[in-house]
Amino acid sequence: MAVRLPRGFRMGAVRAGIKPSGKPDLALLASGLPALWAYAATQNRAAAPSVHRGRRLYAEGRPLRAVVVNAGNANCATGERGFRDDERLAELAAFRLGLSPEEVLTASTGVIGVPLPVEKVEKALPQLELGPFADPFAEAILTTDLAVKVAEREVEGARLVGVAKGSGMIHPNMATMLAFLVTDARVPQEVLRERWKGIVDRTFNQVTVDGDTSTNDLAVVLANGAYGEVPLGPFFAALEEVARELARKIARDGEGATKLMTVRVYGAATEEEARRAARAVAASPLWKSALYGNDPNWGRILAALGNSGARFDPFRVEIRLQGIPLYRGGALPFDREKASQAMRAEEVVVEADLKEGPFQAEAWGCDLTEGYVRINALYTT
Amino acid sequence: MAVRLPRGFRMGAVRAGIKPSGKPDLALLASGLPALWAYAATQNRAAAPSVHRGRRLYAEGRPLRAVVVNAGNANCATGERGFRDDERLAELAAFRLGLSPEEVLTASTGVIGVPLPVEKVEKALPQLELGPFADPFAEAILTTDLAVKVAEREVEGARLVGVAKGSGMIHPNMATMLAFLVTDARVPQEVLRERWKGIVDRTFNQVTVDGDTSTNDLAVVLANGAYGEVPLGPFFAALEEVARELARKIARDGEGATKLMTVRVYGAATEEEARRAARAVAASPLWKSALYGNDPNWGRILAALGNSGARFDPFRVEIRLQGIPLYRGGALPFDREKASQAMRAEEVVVEADLKEGPFQAEAWGCDLTEGYVRINALYTT
Secondary structure, three states, rough: OOEEEEOEEEEEEEEOOOOOOOOOEEEEEEEEEEEEEEEEEEEOOOOHHHHHHHHHHHHHOOEEEEEEEEEEEOOOOOHHHHHHHHHHHHHHHHHHHOHHHHHHEEEEEOOOOOOOOOOHHHHHHHHOOOOOHHHHHHHHHOOOOOOOEEEEEOOOOOOEEEEOOOOOOOOOOOOOEEEEEEEEEEEHHHHHHHHHHHHHHHHHEEEOOOOOOOOOOOEEEEEEEEEEOHHHHHHHHHHHHHHHHHHHHHHHHOOOOOOOEEEEEEEOHHHHHHHHHHHHHHOOOHHHHHHHOOOOOOHHHHHHHOOOOOOOOOOOEEEEEOOOOEEEEEEEEOHHHHHHHOOOEEEEEEEOOOOOOOEEEEEEEHHHHHHHHHHHHOOOO | OOEEEOOEEEEEEEEEEEEEEOOOOEEEEEEEEEEEEEEEEEOOOOOOHHHHHHHHHHOOOOOOOEEEEEEEEEEOOOOHHHHHHHHHHHHHHHHHHHHHHEHHHHHHEEOOOOOOOOOHHHHHHHHHEOOOOOOHHHHHHHOOOOEEEEEEEEEEOOOEEEEEEEOOOOOOOOOOOOOEEEEEEEHHHHHHHHHHHHHHHHOHEOOOOOOOOOOEEEEEEEEEEEEEEEHHHHHHHHHHHHHHHHHHHHHHHHOOOOEEEEEEEEEOOOOOOOOOHHHHHOOOOHHHHHHOOOOOHHHHHHEEEEEEEOOOOOOOOOEOOOOOOEEOOOEEEHHHHHHHHHHHOEEEEEEEEEOOOOOEEEEEEEEEHHHHHHHHHOOOO
């Protein structure tokens, strides 16, 4: 596919032997210029050392020059040693690039509770070659994802490229979402940081595969300014599009998924309620199972909306599935067979109009399948 | 099994033809004496008419003389007509028993979005016979539950009997939990109502099958005083035991479940945090899948605790599975094969000590299996 990086960024990957599969598992992102950055990470209380370290660097506010990522080991729940190993990972990457460790962000994904084999990282890093394409990095950060996740946009000459990994599983582990976006646009850091939170809330935080939040989740954007200034309006629109495209790819590649679910909620009283309502539908195991079975079971959508905490009047709310109105303050007559046929698609769109206010939101998920259970139960013992 | 009711209570059931299976589906509970009562119902915004009506009766505070329950139709999302049909259900039961409709609580479970066939109720009610046993009622309120759920206790001569239904599914529907407890003890209504909330929070509200809350959930206790006063301490202990036993039976009979999961959280900073932490583990799809696969995957337990919002320090928290210590501020060495063997049991107990304070709580759930997905996806189209 070969997605070219923005000016001044290079990426590369190498096989360090952390993944049992022997696939590339150590990835490096470097910026020739100091990059301003914005960051969002998991709220999980058992967050990994890399998350704690990232938060500290973020608070200190200095520019970044690199991100080092290993896949196959989350370096989480590994005690005091985990923090030393994480710092060592930064030091090794810094040494490789001639930087200070404080200029290097770390990220890890994979098995938890097992010490990170830093000696393998040390041995492999000199072999890692950097180049102008996102692809080797995008592949190396995957765990059991089925598809590489890359998105790109241009904004008046500046470029934006994002790579992500979604829900993968290595025993014993949980799903982890990582996203790295880079741009050569010049953007004031305060603006980038302020806008990034909203973008992450509307995109990555609206993805739900199984309701479990990982200890290692991370979404970061780096802007090195190599291209120069661009109008901020189009820039942030493009940044959100890249994030949204990656979020959709993560949802579509959820464990065991056979289709993408997009939920659009309109007419909410607040933006937060719109987001919660959309997420509740995307996360409902009952509705996700019905989605898998191509069952236009709007009762489960209504029940999920009712559980979300978003305000609405069941006598006014409207529900549409693949554009077909199913409920408007009460059950509507519809052709069940036709609706079921319409659900046999790569993407199924659920729309709900709460009729309480002007706010809307999207969320993305996937169907709940026997494959999900198998991946997470039968294939790990 | 034949569980005898407390003095002054009678129960009965009849086939009204609401369930497609033709099984008994209309159940009646009557008290010879006016019964004080306490009540808890779903928080779902799309709550059924029976829930709205129950809340009104509850606020009015008068004693109850009867509860009428139909299974096979939730009478939810059925528009204005649903409210009239629900009132009609109460009127018909009141007429059958020579009572005022305001003395009759209604409950419904089953398909949603389909009008309740009240004419079938009207036709069947005269055939319904009341007797001194809980069993016909307990059977008639089931939907796709596999097992009847009854529990009983004696407190210094007074009797307590509870019946419940758990997660069952009729297309298109969601799981519904109903619980009815009756006692001939004399208990002041204010005390009963005050204590009932806490009991429901510690028992029925700690059951999670799939995280979806039904539109029709209901847990009610009736005390008719036919036996007389008993010491309140032992009485409420017994009441909580009955509720807890029913809660466990509901969890064990979760859709597709092969085993019961009991989660005990100790050392929480508040009772609410203890309950949330226990529920989060019981509800985690990743951990529920591992439970099904007999995989002692403590990383998923730790991640679920981390997502619960309960405060703890990952360097101090302890996790035990079937009594086997797996994690104490870091991974412990343990025999993985032996731990997996220990998970092949009817009940699997997860314990977590957060070491933040004196509060503890339990939650109950079940494993996530391919059977759950099949029941909710493949068997409904």
